[in-house]
Amino acid sequence: MTFLLAHLSDAHIGPIPRPNLAELLGKRVTGYVNWLYKRAGQHDMGVLSRLVEDMKAQKPDHVLMTGDIVNIGLPAEIALARDWLASLGGPEEVSYTPGNHDAYVADATQLVHEVFAPWTAGETAAAGFPYLRRRGGVALIGLDSGVPTGPFIASGRLGEEQLSALGALLEQTKTEGLARVVFLHHPPHVGGARILRGLDDAAAFEDVIARHGAELVLHGHNHKPSLAHIAGPLAAAPVVGVASASARPGGHYPAAAYNLYSIGREGDRLRINMRQRGLNEAGEIVEMAAVDL
Numbered sequence: 001m002t003f004l005l006a007h008l009s010d011a012h013i014g015p016i017p018r019p020n021l022a023e024l025l026g027k028r029v030t031g032y033v034n035w036l037y038k039r040a041g042q043h044d045m046g047v048l049s050r051l052v053e054d055m056k057a058q059k060p061d062h063v064l065m066t067g068d069i070v071n072i073g074l075p076a077e078i079a080l081a082r083d084w085l086a087s088l089g090g091p092e093e094v095s096y097t098p099g100n101h102d103a104y105v106a107d108a109t110q111l112v113h114e115v116f117a118p119w120t121a122g123e124t125a126a127a128g129f130p131y132l133r134r135r136g137g138v139a140l141i142g143l144d145s146g147v148p149t150g151p152f153i154a155s156g157r158l159g160e161e162q163l164s165a166l167g168a169l170l171e172q173t174k175t176e177g178l179a180r181v182v183f184l185h186h187p188p189h190v191g192g193a194r195i196l197r198g199l200d201d202a203a204a205f206e207d208v209i210a211r212h213g214a215e216l217v218l219h220g221h222n223h224k225p226s227l228a229h230i231a232g233p234l235a236a237a238p239v240v241g242v243a244s245a246s247a248r249p250g251g252h253y254p255a256a257a258y259n260l261y262s263i264g265r266e267g268d269r270l271r272i273n274m275r276q277r278g279l280n281e282a283g284e285i286v287e288m289a290a291v292d293l
Helices: 028-042 045-057 075-088 106-115 160-175 202-212
Strands: 003-008 062-065 094-096 131-135 138-142 179-183 216-219 226-230 237-241 257-266 269-279 285-292
Touching: 003 045, 003 179, 045 257, 045 269, 045 285, 062 075, 062 138, 075 094, 075 106, 094 138, 131 160, 138 160, 160 179, 160 202, 179 257, 202 226, 216 257
Parallel strands: 003 062, 062 094, 138 179, 179 216, 216 237
Antiparallel strands: 003 257, 131 138, 226 237, 257 269, 269 285
């Protein structure tokens, strides 16, 4: 049997509800100005709605949403984003992990963890990250790279505790013969993002993959499609980035897109095929690329 996994990221749900003066203290001031004069013109909720409609028509078995669901972490934003995530599917069908905009300030980070907890619940009673979900011969392992940072900084971090737990989950699910898919917001490989925007402990993440391996690593954050590899004990793990799910055509970044992964076995061999669907220059949603990973 083939498991069909959909991946979208960086929805940046808008428009931002009008904040009060107290909510604009600290980093949110620069973020709100950035939204008004830049991001509001880049992200289109109509585009996002059409992309989601097309994704649903493909009938994926599961959906991953890898963060930046909001913009400056206002409680009103988070409430809107929860409704949007619920529209993708229930917690059994959809998994989520936070991005840097979801951790814009410390109080937003805690609220995001509480509000989106049903979509980040693993198979054990313990809450938090990483979390594991087994679906159709696939191990979905979600990491949280979103941490509060200063103005004009969009970096992420996993920390020793998450990385250690990740290694244990990769080893456990390997012995079960599952296809291991790791997903997080920031590109987890060294050099995967510009300075002040990358994963601070990318080298440590690469060390975990080098020891334990993974069949697929998925991320967002850069607002553009990408493919890299991290060396593993037997084979390199493909590391795939996806465009923003709400990006208008003709903007600074590639137009909105999402990825579909068909994961299945042919005898003893695991096969993963990726298809990218998104907006072309005419604004039509089309199949843009297909590749075996």
